[in-house]
Amino acid sequence: MTTHRPRSLKHEYELYVEREIEDYKNMVSRTYLMSVADEAVRRLASGTQMGMTELLLAAEVDKIITGRLQLPSYETWRKRRQRNASALQRPEHWGLRGDTPLKAAIPFLAGSGSVLVTGARMEGSALYLAANGCDVTAVEPERAVVERMMEAARNAGLDEKVRGMVTDLHTCLGSWTREDPLTAVICTPAAFSGLSLEERARVIEVLQSVTSDGGVHLVETIVAGSSIVDEEELRSQYDGWAISIVHDKGDSKTFVARKAVA
DSSP states (O other): OOOOOOOOHHHHHHHHHHHHHHHHHHHSOHHHHHHHHHHHHHHHHTSSOSOOOHHHHHHHHHHHHHHHHTOOOHHHHHHHHHHHHHHHTSGGGGTOOTTOHHHHHHHHHTTTOEEEEESTTHHHHHHHHHHTTOEEEEEESOHHHHHHHHHHHHHTTOTTTEEEEESOHHHHHHTOOOOSOEEEEEEOGGGGTTOOHHHHHHHHHHHHHTEEEEEEEEEEEEBTTBOSSOHHHHHHHTTTSEEEEEEOSTTOEEEEEEOOOO
């Protein structure tokens, strides 16, 4: 994923205010909005403005709505945002276990990592990694899931760190055009659903080829007692990578492979 220059907190605040105002406008009736516009006209008429342009009127309407919503000032919002940042960086905030295998990957990913996340329950992993500074591409065939994730990202101020793709992993990699190499790949068995042994092997080969030296792949091998891709298959695919197995809650296991540094 191409790295973008992060938005300033001031810009984040302006976007927050704009979203709150738009949500308010969408919630109230047109009649009510017209009454707000009438109030804006009266305010402008009693002021010193020489011309009442549509732009000026729209700005005054937004100002009235901001007051009625009692939105916090920039300084209040900034302090609240900084307090919330530490909470967002905790895996439990996103519904993950405190000892999730992702936590061990954070130190070398944070701030510069480009990560691909796919498979069941990918939302929590994607948002957790984004909150810790990673640029995340989340691949999921269900549009509703992607939309829900992106809404959560916007609410947390993480939307510039997350890119949602409504497609499956096999199709996504078939037209992969990313120039920046991946530093991590996070998969659950659902990402390989419907693929033959040969197709799974090809998908893994492509993922390996677009992963930078020292990058890591985390693949859940057993979920709820079932397995689509097993440990033996993965070991044969990741020959030459440093491999470890992390035992999660119950029977679940995560296959972890780190690419050698040339």
